[in-house]
Amino acid sequence: MDNLFILLLLPVLGAIVLAFVNQVKSARQFALAVSLVSLGLTIPFLLNFVPDASIQFEQQFAWIPALGIHFHIGIDGISLPLVLLTNGLIPLIILSAFSYDYKGGFYALILFMQAGLLLVFTALDAFAFYVGWEIALIPIYFICALWGGENRIRVNLKFFVYTFLGSLLMLIAIIYLHLQVPSGDYELTSFYQLTLDSGTQRWVFWAFFLAFAIKMPIFPFHTWQPDTYTEAPTAGTMLLAGIMLKMGVYGVIRWLIPIAPLGFAAYGQLALILCVIGVVYASIIAFKQQDVKRLVAYSSIAHVGLIGAGVFAWNVQGLQGAMIQMINHGISVVGLFFVLDIVARRLGTREMQAMGGIAKTAPVLAIVFLVIVMGAVGLPLTNGFVGEFLLLMGVYHYGIWYAVFGGLTLILGAVYMLRMYQKVMLGDSNAQTSNFLDINRTEWLVLTVIVVLVIGIGIYPKPLLHISEAAVTELVEKVNLINN
Amino acid sequence: MSAIITLSLLAILVLYLGLFKARRALLPVSLLGLVSTLVLYGIQWDGQAVPLYSGMVLFDHYAVAFSVLCVLITALVLLLSKNYFDAGSTHVAEYYALILFSLTGALLVVSFHNLAMLFIGIEIMSVALYILAGIRKKDFASNEAALKYFLMGAFSTGFLLFGIALLYGASGSFDLAAIKDYVVSNPHTVSPLLYGGILLLIVGLAFKVGAAPFHFWTPDVYDGAPILITTFMSTVVKTAAFAGFLRLFYSCFVPLQDFWIPVLLIMAVVTLFIGNITALIQQSFKRMLAYSSISHAGYMLFAIIAAGPSSAEAVLVYVGAYSLASVVAFGVLILVKRTTGSDHFEAFNGLAKKNPYLSLALAIAMLSLAGIPLTAGFIGKFMMFSSVLADYHVLLVVLAVVNAAIGIFYYFRVIVAMYFKPLDRDQIVVNGYYKTVLTVAILVTLLLGVYPAWITGLI
Numbered sequence: 001m002d003n004l005f006i007l008l009l010l011p012v013l014g015a016i017v018l019a020f021v022n023q024v025k026s027a028r029q030f031a032l033a034v035s036l037v038s039l040g041l042t043i044p045f046l047l048n049f050v051p052d053a054s055i056q057f058e059q060q061f062a063w064i065p066a067l068g069i070h071f072h073i074g075i076d077g078i079s080l081p082l083v084l085l086t087n088g089l090i091p092l093i094i095l096s097a098f099s100y101d102y103k104g105g106f107y108a109l110i111l112f113m114q115a116g117l118l119l120v121f122t123a124l125d126a127f128a129f130y131v132g133w134e135i136a137l138i139p140i141y142f143i144c145a146l147w148g149g150e151n152r153i154r155v156n157l158k159f160f161v162y163t164f165l166g167s168l169l170m171l172i173a174i175i176y177l178h179l180q181v182p183s184g185d186y187e188l189t190s191f192y193q194l195t196l197d198s199g200t201q202r203w204v205f206w207a208f209f210l211a212f213a214i215k216m217p218i219f220p221f222h223t224w225q226p227d228t229y230t231e232a233p234t235a236g237t238m239l240l241a242g243i244m245l246k247m248g249v250y251g252v253i254r255w256l257i258p259i260a261p262l263g264f265a266a267y268g269q270l271a272l273i274l275c276v277i278g279v280v281y282a283s284i285i286a287f288k289q290q291d292v293k294r295l296v297a298y299s300s301i302a303h304v305g306l307i308g309a310g311v312f313a314w315n316v317q318g319l320q321g322a323m324i325q326m327i328n329h330g331i332s333v334v335g336l337f338f339v340l341d342i343v344a345r346r347l348g349t350r351e352m353q354a355m356g357g358i359a360k361t362a363p364v365l366a367i368v369f370l371v372i373v374m375g376a377v378g379l380p381l382t383n384g385f386v387g388e389f390l391l392l393m394g395v396y397h398y399g400i401w402y403a404v405f406g407g408l409t410l411i412l413g414a415v416y417m418l419r420m421y422q423k424v425m426l427g428d429s430n431a432q433t434s435n436f437l438d439i440n441r442t443e444w445l446v447l448t449v450i451v452v453l454v455i456g457i458g459i460y461p462k463p464l465l466h467i468s469e470a471a472v473t474e475l476v477e478k479v480n481l482i483n484n
Numbered sequence: 485m486s487a488i489i490t491l492s493l494l495a496i497l498v499l500y501l502g503l504f505k506a507r508r509a510l511l512p513v514s515l516l517g518l519v520s521t522l523v524l525y526g527i528q529w530d531g532q533a534v535p536l537y538s539g540m541v542l543f544d545h546y547a548v549a550f551s552v553l554c555v556l557i558t559a560l561v562l563l564l565s566k567n568y569f570d571a572g573s574t575h576v577a578e579y580y581a582l583i584l585f586s587l588t589g590a591l592l593v594v595s596f597h598n599l600a601m602l603f604i605g606i607e608i609m610s611v612a613l614y615i616l617a618g619i620r621k622k623d624f625a626s627n628e629a630a631l632k633y634f635l636m637g638a639f640s641t642g643f644l645l646f647g648i649a650l651l652y653g654a655s656g657s658f659d660l661a662a663i664k665d666y667v668v669s670n671p672h673t674v675s676p677l678l679y680g681g682i683l684l685l686i687v688g689l690a691f692k693v694g695a696a697p698f699h700f701w702t703p704d705v706y707d708g709a710p711i712l713i714t715t716f717m718s719t720v721v722k723t724a725a726f727a728g729f730l731r732l733f734y735s736c737f738v739p740l741q742d743f744w745i746p747v748l749l750i751m752a753v754v755t756l757f758i759g760n761i762t763a764l765i766q767q768s769f770k771r772m773l774a775y776s777s778i779s780h781a782g783y784m785l786f787a788i789i790a791a792g793p794s795s796a797e798a799v800l801v802y803v804g805a806y807s808l809a810s811v812v813a814f815g816v817l818i819l820v821k822r823t824t825g826s827d828h829f830e831a832f833n834g835l836a837k838k839n840p841y842l843s844l845a846l847a848i849a850m851l852s853l854a855g856i857p858l859t860a861g862f863i864g865k866f867m868m869f870s871s872v873l874a875d876y877h878v879l880l881v882v883l884a885v886v887n888a889a890i891g892i893f894y895y896f897r898v899i900v901a902m903y904f905k906p907l908d909r910d911q912i913v914v915n916g917y918y919k920t921v922l923t924v925a926i927l928v929t930l931l932l933g934v935y936p937a938w939i940t941g942l943i
Contacts, residue, residue, distance in 0.1 A: 062937070063935070063937065064863075064936055064937045064940055065937060065941070066797075066937065066940040066941035067867070067870070067940060130857070131857040131858065134856060134857040134858075134862075135857060135858060138851070138856060142903070145900070145903070145904055146903060146904065152904070153900055153904050157892075157893065157896060157900070160892060160896070161889050161892050161893065164888075164889055164892055165885070165886070165889040168885040168888055168889065169882075169885060171866070171869065171885075172869065172873065172878070172881050172882065172885060175866075175869055175870050175873045176873055176878070178870075179870075179873060179874055
């Protein structure tokens with residue numbers, strides 16, 4: 001049952017079938033069924049996983065043997081949480097789209113993207129990684145550009161070209177590294193064993209870094225993000241913020257730093273500073289937003305900035321924090337965008353001024369939203385706290401001032417998030433919000449799952465941390481050994 | 485050789501069919517002939533091939549692989565021509581015969597082993613095309629295209645011939661093996677005539693493949709000629725010209741790399757930028773494809789710059805991918821132009837609603853041209869980049885990557901028009917031939933993109 005290839009293939013097959021389904025209702029049911037089956041298929045991996053630093057469930061097929069390319073996939077402690085995140089969030093995202101009349105094509109694109117994401121998180125061959133990286137981009141482009149808002153065409157073209165350029169630079173680096181490998185393959189382990197001189201590693205670092213920094217995004221490569229998030233349909237925003245930006249973080253941990261440790265030694269500090277600048281900058285801008293979706297988009301830049309800072313601090317606490325915070329951010333941001341979508345759909349606007357007093361007519365929604373907001377700002381006993389605590393501790397070990405500025409995210413985050421909560425939910429109700437309907441059954445289901453996860457991980461994060469601990473520790477030591 | 489003889493006889497037979505007004509038989513006979521050519525090539529698949537007819541032609545794996553590609557693409561083009569020329573003209577047989585003659589020339593170009601044969605092949609290929617470009621006698625643009633193509637083509641042939649003459653002057657032979665021996669045995673004392681010859685050959689061949697700064701004829705000719713002729717020119721002819729170009733430079737001039745590689749490097753970069761940036765500002769889909777074909781010529785020059793053992797495969801995959809995508813793009817353009825009368829991007833607005841299959845095919849073709857993974861175009865670009873990076877031309881690849889990103893803007897324009905710009909329009913009726921061609925081209929594109937192992941390692 002723990003066949004990784006089948007796990008990757010299932011969404012593709014589902015997508016192909018769904019492309020021909022034109023009925024709204026059967027498309028929904030079939031998409032949900034496929035996503036639940038792939039979630040179910042993930043469970044054996046979780047059960048059979050041995051929490052050490054080894055790579056497990058490995059599979060390897062010859063792909064283009066003449067060029068040394070293999071379809072090599074496997075799971076270790078760093079990829080498993082992200083595979084879980086992907087397969088766990090996709091059913092929620094599909095459920096959350098039930099309020100709209102999407103046909104099969106929409107769900108087909110989501111599942112197709114899921115396959116790309118899973119390939120990115122499990123690839124052990126650089127070519128396969130690159131292919132997954134690009135496959136994830138095409139469907140999200142179509143999702144955002146077909147079902148998005150008014151400016152969708154211009155905004156998404158910018159997004160596409162921006163990320164495409166970044167990934168092509170990465171492709172150059174990948175081919176270059178491949179040409180240095182004595183065995184002539186694209187294996188991750190062969191790349192790890194290369195001992196390139198410092199000058200080469202520096203440009204390799206930049207080629208990878210740009211691709212990942214654009215995807216995450218790290219300041220100043222974030223300019224595509226707020227527009228794209230705002231214009232995308234909610235399911236698209238959830239995919240982008242909940243899962244896709246983790247591709248960038250994962251890439252940094254798995255590919256960038258271990259492959260170019262000397263490049264990292266030269267520019268790691270610069271990258272960390274950029275991340276911290278992103279935290280402060282995005283938080284301040286988030287505070288000025290009137291559009292709730294845009295506000296959460298900026299908050300996402302701030303959160304991912306802190307995750308990035310934790311990664312570039314490159315110690316066990318920082319990386320562990322990044323691992324768990326990637327999960328937490330995925331859960332929280334999907335919850336936030338979903339609640340805001342419910343509100344915006346019923347009121348017909350995303351402006352904060354037009355809201356207020358919703359808590360009176362929709363108490364269930366108000367409570368659920370409060371829990372999710374608390375998770376997002378990192379209140380103790382919610383999921384956000386564990387991650388942000390570890391991240392800040394990691395950054396603190398790197399340098400106290402970075403932690404001080406990075407820590408502003410906690411304060412500033414609380415300010416703009418609570419301000420948003422207050423303006424949306426509390427206060428006096430107006431003509432529209434006084435007739436606000438509370439959540440229906442589908443919405444209740446999605447939000448309950450999210451709330452349970454927010455509180456559950458907040459109280460008992462140990463199993464999740466345990467999965468990645470050994471792998472992260474070994475990776476940190478490996479790189480530090482080279483750099484010292 | 486029997487394949488080329490069969491093809492020549494086939495073209496004459498088709499002319500006779502025209503004489504006896506057997507219009508219905510034209511397409512089946514032509515296709516049958518192409519299939520038998522393919523079979524004959526299949527029998528010839530031989531790793532130990534030796535030059536035939538006093539060293540005139542050599543049917544090695546390289547030649548056979550490119551020949552098969554040319555024949556297959558021609559078959560697709562012929563399938564698209566059902567009902568295309570009947571409407572305006574009664575001389576359909578000439579059209580089929582000329583395409584077949586041109587193909588014969590192309591096959592000689594990919595399998596030459598003697599410079600005289602290269603020249604004859606290019607001439608057979610081109611002369612037929614001069615007529616084909618102007619085959620719409622009453623269409624002003626078609627006439628203009630033919631005249632321009634003829635003048636420019638004749639001019640470039642002059643360069644080519646002069647280059648061959650200088651090469652002969654230096655080495656005393658037209659034979660590739662002899663020239664190679666001459667270059668290898670005197671790497672430092674080659675006659676200056678040879679350098680002049682190489683430069684003139686580059687000029688002549690760059691004209692034929694449409695590489696900057698010798699590309700000026702391309703947009704007008706591609707735009708003016710009937711769409712199907714443009715398809716043939718930008719696929720089969722380009723394939724043959726590049727295969728010939730690479731064969732000549734890879735087999736003879738590798739020891740003199742330091743001399744000609746800088747020239748080609750500059751040409752490749754200029755070609756990429758001119759093609760891409762001019763394609764950006766086009767309003768007509770057809771003209772955009774013309775400029776994009778210039779930029780693809782730039783990418784294909786990479787393989788000649790790399791001039792390594794992997795170059796041949798890289799070119800094969802790249803031109804294969806490019807040709808398949810072009811056939812789809814031009815095929816859909818014919819259908820759209822027939823119903824809307826326009827070849828502008830706006831003519832594609834809202835196509836996805838009424839013709840989802842047509843739109844999907846065109847979208848995949850565009851993704852392939854843009855080089856997105858899981859399409860053949862990506863594998864082509866990947867192999868090109870790999871082959872040049874092996875020679876450490878990192879800056880060249882970075883510039884190429886910038887161009888690939890620019891390419892997204894114009895390739896996605898038609899996708900945006902089809903999918904994101906709603907417009908009420910009539911459904912386009914697609915006949916069986918078009919459906920077959922589009923399906924085959926798209927399936928092969930995806931197959932090459934997902935599992936290219938069956939074609940790499942072929943040559």
